[in-house]
Amino acid sequence: MSANTPHLTTPPPSLEAADPTATALLTIDLDALCANYRALGGLASGAECAAVIKANAYGTGSERAAPALAQAGCKTFFVATFDEAVNVRKLAPGVTVYVLDGCFPGSAEAFAREAIRPVLNSVSEIRSWTSFCSETGKTHPAGLHVDTGMNRLGLTPGEAEDAFSPGGAAQGFKPALLISHLACADEPDHPKNRKQLTLFQKVRKHVSGCPASLANSGGIHLGPDYHFDLVRAGFSLYGGQAVEGRPPLSPVVQLHARIAQIHEAKAGESIGYGAAQTLKRQTRIATISLGYADGIFRNLSASDTQTGMTGYISGLPAPVLGRVSMDLITLDVTDIPESLARHGGWVEIIGPNVSIDKLAAQAGTIGYEVLTNLGNRAQRVYLGAKGSND
Numbered sequence: 001m002s003a004n005t006p007h008l009t010t011p012p013p014s015l016e017a018a019d020p021t022a023t024a025l026l027t028i029d030l031d032a033l034c035a036n037y038r039a040l041g042g043l044a045s046g047a048e049c050a051a052v053i054k055a056n057a058y059g060t061g062s063e064r065a066a067p068a069l070a071q072a073g074c075k076t077f078f079v080a081t082f083d084e085a086v087n088v089r090k091l092a093p094g095v096t097v098y099v100l101d102g103c104f105p106g107s108a109e110a111f112a113r114e115a116i117r118p119v120l121n122s123v124s125e126i127r128s129w130t131s132f133c134s135e136t137g138k139t140h141p142a143g144l145h146v147d148t149g150m151n152r153l154g155l156t157p158g159e160a161e162d163a164f165s166p167g168g169a170a171q172g173f174k175p176a177l178l179i180s181h182l183a184c185a186d187e188p189d190h191p192k193n194r195k196q197l198t199l200f201q202k203v204r205k206h207v208s209g210c211p212a213s214l215a216n217s218g219g220i221h222l223g224p225d226y227h228f229d230l231v232r233a234g235f236s237l238y239g240g241q242a243v244e245g246r247p248p249l250s251p252v253v254q255l256h257a258r259i260a261q262i263h264e265a266k267a268g269e270s271i272g273y274g275a276a277q278t279l280k281r282q283t284r285i286a287t288i289s290l291g292y293a294d295g296i297f298r299n300l301s302a303s304d305t306q307t308g309m310t311g312y313i314s315g316l317p318a319p320v321l322g323r324v325s326m327d328l329i330t331l332d333v334t335d336i337p338e339s340l341a342r343h344g345g346w347v348e349i350i351g352p353n354v355s356i357d358k359l360a361a362q363a364g365t366i367g368y369e370v371l372t373n374l375g376n377r378a379q380r381v382y383l384g385a386k387g388s389n390d
């Protein structure tokens with residue numbers, strides 16, 4: 001689809017059902033989320049597909065995402081923090097939950113009490129976990145992270161080899177899952193992918209007899225060599241483009257903002273903070289109720305020398321004028337019929353015309369950052385799964 005072919009698709013039903021007081025609407029399609037889960041499972045060549053639902057399910061809301069994914073057959077979930085895990089445990093009873101950030105000193109008991117599995121990241125974490133297990137006389141399952149090239153979390157391959165050698169710190173400890181994380185999975189041809197794969201295969205020999213997991217969303221697309229026993233899908237589940245040059249799965253998220261005011265200004269007048277942009281013509285301006293406090297980054301602003309983001313009204317482009325402020329954005333609607341650009345009407349910010357990844361590219365960041373910043377203030381409306389929530 002070329003950039004200037006508007007998608008004149010019908011707006012999501014959530015807009016028509018929106019609360020008249022709603023200023024912005026984040027529409028989350030749970031059926032698309034579940035379809036993406038099944039599609040990723042299909043790509044994983046027989047490996048189990050786990051869902052990564054850290055950061056409130058990448059901003060989509062774990063309250064609804066976790067039960068929907070569990071319903072779609074997901075049995076294993078990854079989160080970053082203990083609190084997130086407790087939440088998932090309540091939302092999807094019976095699933096396995098791993099905490100990627102590991103287990104801080106003194107926290108083992110809390111993990112065991114909640115039946116949450118830490119992913120242990122160091123020899124000292126293994127020590128405290130195994131001594132907790134022997135104190136309680138029970139084997140509490142935990143994962144293990146080996147760092148094959150991120151230099152972020154996990155034992156080095158050398159440490160893992162030593163720890164699992166006879167007399168090593170991990171003797172007698174059998175991880176429930178061995179994981180590592182790819183640094184460049186979004187670039188299929190990056191030589192680092194193969195390097196990490198080779199290292200992971202080597203480490204696996206020392207930690208034999210436990211299931212293994214290497215692939216995130218990007219890694220799933222790298223092919224069967226990378227799938228092992230379990231894949232960890234995050235961004236792709238939520239409709240993001242995980243791999244350069246490869247189309248994303250179904251979009252899950254749409255963001256619309258309400259027009260709070262329409263007014264006209266003359267050529268030569270400036271607009272917004274810093275008077276950063278001067279109008280070149282008599283301009284009709286739509287001020288919409290959304291801003292950087294809603295995750296629409298300030299560097300999506302326009303100025304006299306730079307174009308910024310574009311909103312869409314019934315598929316017609318409305319370019320930003322001047323700076324994005326905390327709660328408001330001004331758009332040029334001069335070329336859009338007055339019947340369409342009207343007070344209380346909706347503007348597409350993320351949707352058929354603007355993907356998460358496109359908006360991210362305009363903001364000089366990645367779709368992950370856009371997604372996880374949305375919805376601080378927008379009303380969330382869910383479509384699909386158990387029906388819409390209005």
Ligand SMILES: *Cc1c(COP(=O)(O)O)cnc(C)c1O
Pocket residue numbers: 052100180181215216217218232233234235236242
């Ligand atoms: C966040 C994360 C994932 C998911 O990555 P995506 O690129 O979103 O699929 C998988 N594994 C680990 C260790 C992570 O931190």
